[in-house]
Amino acid sequence: MGGLSTPLCELLGIRHAILLAGMAGGPNTPELVAAVSRAGGLGVLGVSGTTADATADATRRAVALAGGAPVGVNVQLAPTTPATATRERMLEILAPFRAELGLPADPPPPPAPDPPLALLEAALEAGARVVTTWHDPAPSLAAARAAGAPLLAMTTSVPGALAAHRAGADAIIAQGAESGGHRSRFGPGAETQSETGTMALVPQVRDALGGTVPVIASGGIADGRGIAAALLVGAQGVSLGTLFLAATESGVTDAYRAALRTTSPERTVVTDAVTGRPARWIRNRLVDALVEADAGTLGWGAQAALLADMRRAAAQQGRTDLMTMLAGQAAAIGAEPLPAEDIVHDLVAGTDAALAAVR
Template structure:
């Protein structure tokens, strides 16, 4: 089994990181992956500080192996009333199908500053981030409590930005990845734009995993690179490692494990999806994210550029998505999944990790 400085540093038997799937992960999933020799992750972007502490404690009750926690780097928005009203009116017909009326939520998102303090207090083996970038001071605070800091990049410029603030490793997230794109820089710029990246910035940052990993490895030879996007089996892991990655991050592959937190409708959609059934959309959350095409995605296709940015749209559709999940209707759910979704293998997480290890060993022989 190949070993690398990053996996040795983290004490991992395998170069496999479970993607931090906010809203779909569970402490049980993270603990199972870690116990099996990989690195389990908690997606904490939508967890309150108290919920973060509780989830971390639960993982530690289940395993003494290292695990990680992920946060969304974001400011609390202050959208104007006209924007919110237009978004609510746009969503009203979809809410009506469940006998509901869309309302302005109590909060748009969790406070990142409070979440960051909870992360420092939790002291996970890995602290990873997406949607934005930390300051060098914040990176140093996490490193001081023993956490390895991993930043998500969708371009080489973003990877360089993370290296510049002292990140220990960079996760190169290709366009094949399921869920939200982590883009935070405009192409050709060194600082995040005011108000966040534009739709055009996201489009320009849609690089494939193989291309992005190659570019990041070449640009940052002393920074460990983690490959993410479209990797579903041992051959995919071997391919990423051959390009210079020191580990892979796999999210979609673990979604159909019984330990994941998704409901029956989402689970069924994953197992029935074909190779070309995903696309990137803003309509559910306001930030481009890859998922399985469904009725709501098609119906709001013309509004891609009109919906308010994350986290506003995400909060406005939250009650709708919860109602759809309770009703067992996948047509109104955000069915986040990567381009490799047709290769999902429903099985317990520990069993899947073992199969991946066998496949990697065979591919590396």
């Protein structure tokens, strides 16, 4: 039994306590999700921003490819936020970049996604067996319980962890400041929370919960050394996002992969200027321009919709200076394009080696 065989494995029905973090918007293809699950971890499909039909199709495909291993689903549950900038002002900031990409000055609105709970229900009906959440998990509890699926709630703070526990979460994902992606900030004082690193957050969340539910570490972990450290400070498992972006099965473009390899921690920034909620992005011309403009946003939901066609066009044209790329501070660690099953096996072996070195 290796170090990654923890009680969390029993709760989730997996062999190694490694989760592929739910990543919506393309990276987590059914192939990537299934490969992580086949390797003994938990592949989690990120379904936000899509439709119930597309979610059901992707889940069915992941479940079929996983060969009997469990597959999870991740939903983003944050409510929309009000605009703090006008559409005219935003279009003015974006105008030169839109012109460079050959896009019209004022984009038509993209099709509206289905509500998160409709996506969750579609995924559970299609065979997802574990639920992970971004933001206050309370609205998802009924669907998870009805499906008999454990609910894993991600939070950036001790008050958030206690709130998620009270709401019925079966495990807490402690998301440290190093993380790529959006901050799962909620609970008392959420708006003024400072950023806490994974190594400081995990033991404090564990102590606050008194061992009642498992804690999973997320953020800045990209090899066996990081996993061993997380286990030693009290985590029963880990949830990795950025590392799996490099996997051959991930849905990101080659340009995004190349950007990950050369990104240093200083080249990432946490800002709400891109989507209206704080997230860690790779800095480039577009992200820097939005940060520097300090103009507010159209709010969570509408801001991302405004940028949707730019996001697509920049990705198609390989324009890393204008793509919006989420990534954590450990992006450059292990950013080699390997099959996900090899990545999981390397992580398991690396964790055991790192644990052996300190014992």
